[in-house]
Amino acid sequence: MLKPLATATRDLASLDGLWLFALDTKLGPEPWRAPLDTHLEAAVPASYNDLFADREIHDHVGLVWYQRTVRVPRGWADQRIVLRFDAATHAAAVYVDDVVVAEHDGGYTPFEADLTDVVAAGTEFRLTVAVDNRLTNVTIPPGKLAIGADGKEHQSYFHDFYNYAGLARSVWLYSTPRTHLTDVTVTTDVDGGTGLVAYCLTASEPAPASVRLLDEAGITVASCDGHSGTLRVDDAVLWRPGAAYLYRLEIEIHDGWHTVDKYELPVGIRTVAVEGDQFLINGEPFYFTGFGKHEDSAVRGKGHDNAYLVHDFRLLDWTGANSFRTSHYPYAEEVLEYADRHGIVVIDETAAVGLNLAVEAGLTGQPPRPTFSPDTINDRTQAAHAQHLRELIDRDKNHPSVVMWCVANEPSSNEEGAREYFEPLIDLTRELDPTRPVTMTTVIFATCETDRTADLVDVISLNRYYGWYVATGDLETAEKLLEADLRGWMTKYGKPIMMSEYGADTIPGLHSVTSTPWTEEFQADFLAMNHRVFDRIPSFVGEHVWNFADFGTGPAIHRVDGNKKGVFTRDRKPKAAAFALRERWKELRGRKPGTQTVQEPVLTAPIA
Incomplete structure (x- = not known):
């Protein structure tokens, strides 16, 4: 669309x-x-x-x-x-x-x-x-x-x-116009120094079409007639993390000698691939640093707001983040357009969160129900899930910032029925877009021994809370558990591994010399423990902290005025962990591939 x-x-x-x-x-x-x-x-x-x-x-x-x-x-x-x-x-x-x-x-x-x-x-x-x-x-x-x-x-x-x-x-x-363009799909590749832009157009009725590609100076670098083709761009400037470059594809639908419809599409020339245990952008290893986020703010709820859009991206830049995941639903398209223009990498996630009734049992104290059954998550759920994937990919397929599809967040991938549910959906995702890797975040109940779906995805994305929900407050034990967990996945699958969630609830202004849970000191120490482990795992390709900012939740005895795992408060004031992350991610630029930025973050003072 x-x-x-x-x-x-x-x-x-x-x-x-x-x-x-x-x-x-x-x-x-x-x-x-x-x-x-x-x-x-x-x-x-x-x-x-x-x-x-x-x-x-x-x-x-x-x-x-x-x-x-x-x-x-x-x-x-x-x-x-x-x-x-x-x-x-x-x-x-x-x-x-x-x-x-x-x-x-x-x-x-x-x-x-x-x-x-x-x-x-x-x-x-x-x-x-x-x-x-x-x-x-x-x-x-x-x-x-x-x-x-x-x-x-x-x-x-x-x-x-x-x-x-x-x-x-x-x-x-x-x-x-009555005769009009209805869809365009663009995929890009690189052949030496030449950029390849393949396009496919559909129109409301048969009509001649032409396209031309302009660089940022407005100079035409390639053109073609027809509803499909490949444009070759000599000495192409690639879209890179931290260094966005966007060409402009101008599309015209004709009726005889007259142009009846015009449309424009930004195009970033770049490649994405998984090879062995590496995630590659433009053939170079990339290391994700950033957050899981939410579209969430006071009064507006999930209402899109351009002021928050700009401010949140400036805070991402200030921390040194190069990426984020659209947890746990597709964000407003304006967010992806902004990421396209500013070189921020996006893992794009569908709204399939909560496909895990073990979590329901843990939160409510009720006896666990099977997640996948005729009375719970069933064929009708799967059909709705498939439609969500179709609409997500149809909307976001042309955004260069989007480098990976996330099919679901924390499903019960260790339960009977999980493979039968997810394998057709992952196959569908690849059918709809064979150019991007596919992932699915894995809940802590699913280990490398019990998970039934990890072989289906390209990148293993783990949500782990050792030191918070497991071994609460005991970071020494948590460090050992986390490293054993990650090494198990690495040994069994040999795929890229990233931490798609890790974090600890933190009350801003709560302090303790003994690094007690809920304090700002503990949040910083918790993250540092995770980072020590990440740096010891050769196939590790990224770290997304949960969460960018505190966010609203439903009523629950384990939540006080929302989820407090943000490194920023809900009104975007930094906790101590924000400064710790900024220091780490700045240091990572010198030793982790794919974490370099074009320039130092513009913001150099604490943000209130």
């Missing part, structure tokens, strides 16, 4: 702003047929949960309704008119006046409705959206619904971040 752009042949109008808002429990039947009977307004983009000083809204389970009036620009006559939602968490139905025009399941990928035959240029229409936050055993991510003693539905879920919901990303109205 092409990201909507304003070009010489396309127009784009933002529908962000304040929309009427109401819970379904406050409205009558078929609320889309009239103006919503509500005095509430909600910001778009934003999660709705924390916008209001209202416990009922914050904890609501079920449908909520958004509504606004939209005027179609009068100059869009004879154009195709499209309504696009960058995301709606987790499912949505969209109405234009009294007509349902779109339905979508999946809270983090875009969907569209063609309104060409529904609305007219220069007129207004009533746009109403029902958004459903409910999660079940057949949704991605999964959850469980139950009727409480109050007679209301209650939601539980198996992931450790708050179930923020609503229209958390932008909404657009855009136009295209």
